Amino acid sequence: MAICPARPPVDSIDARILDAFNEDSRATVIALADETVLSRNTVAARLGKLEKRGVLHSFERRLGPGALGAR
Helix, strand or coil: CCCCCCCCCCCHHHHHHHHHHHHCCCCCHHHHHHHHCCCHHHHHHHHHHHHHCCCCCCCCCCCCCCCCCCC
């Protein structure tokens, strides 16, 4: 049985960002900053750190098969 190393918990600022992100995962950094009452730079930096730590795994949008005319 492999033991997974514990990740440091998120602080209250990260939790605010993650709560807002969870409400709308397509929100821009500007929208997240407005929602959390934080600066844009703080939100962008925190999102980058959360991604590096593995808290956030990906930011992607997937097109449906018919989006580009495929049938």
